[in-house]
Amino acid sequence: MSADNPTLSMTRAQMQRFGQAALDTIIDHHDGLSEAPVGRASDPQMLKEWLDEPPPMQSSDPLDVLEELKNKALADTMNITHPRYFAFVPGPSNFASAIGDMLASAYNIFAGAWLGPSGIAAIEIKAIGWLKQLFGFSNGSGGLFVSGGSMANLTAIAVARHVKLRGNITNATIYFSNQTHSSVRKDLAILGFQPYQARVVPSNDFGQIDLSALLKQLDSDRARGMVPFCLVANAGTTNTGAIDPLTKLAPFCQREGLWLHVDAAFGGGAILSHKKRHLLNGIEQADSITIDPHKWMFQPYEIGCVLVRDKNHLADTFSVKAEYLEIFEHTSADDQQVNYCDYGVQLTREFRALKFWMSLKIFGLENFAGAVDRGFMLAEHAQHILQADPDNFWRVCTPAQLCTLTFAARALDKLPKEQAEAILIATVRGIMASGDAMVAPTRQDGKMVLRLCTINPRTRRKDIAFTIQLLKDEIQNRL
Template sequence: MINSRAADTLGMDEAQMRALGHQMVEMVIDHLVGRSGEPAIEVTSRARLEALIGGPVPQDPSDAGAALAQLRAHVIPNQQHGDHPRYFARVPSPAAFTGILGDWLGTGFNTIATSWVGGSGPAVTELIVIDWLRQALGMPEGTQGIIVSGGSLANFTAFAAAFAAKGRGIVYMNDQTHSSLKRNLTAAGLDSSDIRMLPTNDRQEYDLADLQAAIAEDRARGLKPVMIIGNAGTTNTGAVDPLPGLAALARAEDMWLHIDGAYGGPAALTAQGAEALAGMELADSLVIDPHKWLFQPYDCGVVLVRHPGALERAFAMSPEYLKDVMGGEDEVDLFNRSLELSRKTRALKLWLTFKTHGLTRIAAAVQAGIEIAERAEAMVRAEPEAWELVTKAKLGIVTFARVGAGAKDHARLVANLTAEGWATLSSTSIKGRSVLRLCTLNPLTSDDDLRGTLERLAAMKITGE
């Protein structure tokens, strides 16, 4: 009986499904094997891309193999390739094959991690993975969490838990906090006059005395300080705020400590990173993004909350039409931990990666990223006539300036390198100083990749502007 039913909802035949599936697997593995010979980034104009893959709404069937080939040829190349060994811009995403496989499996079976009855397998996988991360990052037993699409949504989810626990009031961040966090707060309805953006010191970290004074001043004005946001690796320079000091201050002031470790947090899996990030485990809520530095494909952001039930207190609902599928005492309805009701499972990929490679191997790959930035720093220091080091290698980020270059020069160097596609990096500014920035999270990056990138940048003309 089962065989008499078409395998595909829209009627594709089984032989073709198998052929296309195998074709796609080969395409992806060819890419992974040959990626260093492909561009690190490519961009094409909207008009050209529309001409290649647009047109009127397709009314009639066409060959799926040809359509897939069209996507491979025109869509896939035109993006930043975060898994490329010379992709040093913003924050790379060097996804491991186990992560890709886990995502494919989940998509192939259309897995859902929402109510308990609706997806007990995926839900348990998510709870297990969250607990593995909790242990690896040193948070206490009882800490709970949820996997969402990335750092932005994970930080938003944490803020909802913080406000449910502490009420609304004044929130403190600093000038190195990722810009999405301020956006999260205002989108959550906070008035921008309730957000304090403190200037950082010359290490790009909070000055604890300034923070304490700002809190005291707000209290003296009759306002209610509710949350301190700390950085466990800033996107600009990898700076880490004085986390134990922030935790002590938050406890003393009865405030919530949120730590954004979206990019830097996974460094705590290594001895060197754990030292730099000491105190991160004291957070009331902590965010890390496995699609940045835990070798997962997009999308995958994790929020961990120290207080059992805090996420549910912000997000729980129990409509009558979901009562049939809700879990019992020890079971978890994950839809009660964030804004997502229907939600894919993002846990299978993490589970498969942890299970296959183990924490030791994963930590070694994170350590490799830390050391690649240190080698880039040494290369910059070795050529003082070309480069000036601006911030030392920290958690896989190093910043430097081309001697004699201005902000326009740096922007042009990045644009030229990006247009060539051989490698790409970012420009940014630190306290008004324009810099170039390498983020080296991909353990596949070689010294030749670093050297070639610096040589290309050094050979480009600058004007001093």
């Protein structure tokens, strides 16, 4: 065996041949998506053999590798950008951002620090600045792009812990509703909190935190010597799109001395809508906000964002000194310049800001607003179809909030719970296997219900009607 290319390089002609083929593959994917199946399961035998492949010792033709990728992996992927993918929170990304990501990777940009006269850091500063402006945060605030909502929540709670507790987490308690995303519990474990330090507060019928239950819990905790330090509020729960009463929560937290973190990973996109941004009123008073541009801001994975009202808190929490990093301090000449490694966990960071900046520049904010408004419209349209069903087949459990709604089939209400759930799961699995659409169930008060999340701006009204009819037919076939 011999090494025939130990510099791991390609000639210009090789790069052109491979690069063009890869780009054509991407363009075919984007162009043909609405006609393609939403997903297709891989052949288990093929997958098993492929998984057993030993590491390749010799070089291969790049076009053969691309073909292998297309045939064995990409053809069978679940297309979360597909117009009929309604499960969880879809990821309806866009081509402009995909090219941004490709450029960031191809230039292998280090986005951890302001090194030299840095147009790169300037793009992140600008993009964060636009988000600060949209969310009503002032000049003194700061933020950074991270991998997603989980990491943004982790970063914000780490800052809250640092500012409010100064490292002493004994007896500290943190509060959030029972509708809060599971990432918060994971983040708390990482940050050293025990499960008993997390206070899960009940929510009302609309999925919003129950303020009187919260107050009672705070009083009883203080009486027992606990140290309440933070409230995590929701601006769009994953299950039903509920928004906690943000305008009340900010003064409440000020009175109670709590850090207010708002998890707007799901609902943050609503800030782009002229018609609906009022739903997020009060968010501008939070101490920190999680935003997840790879959800309802239409970016490819991974890009989350955390904003903090006082940028000094970020640096106080995360900045550490090291001899080999000292040069960063000498290359940041003025207040405008930021070493993002001082704001979060990562030192080496990919250039996530590029895709966000590029897509905003190419499409413009007005088109992003239109895309978000479409999500609202599609959820309301789905609700209308369900309620207008001629057989009164459906029961809307939670109406369209943001771009999510949940519903149930009345015929299943009459069946024993286990039988009804078996039918629902078989229905959803059947539809998934057909590749016609992707819908996932969730639970409300322990009961399994169907859920649609309609954030994809390329979804058409007929995709919604088709999917609801498909669900009805599949359930009826199993009754």
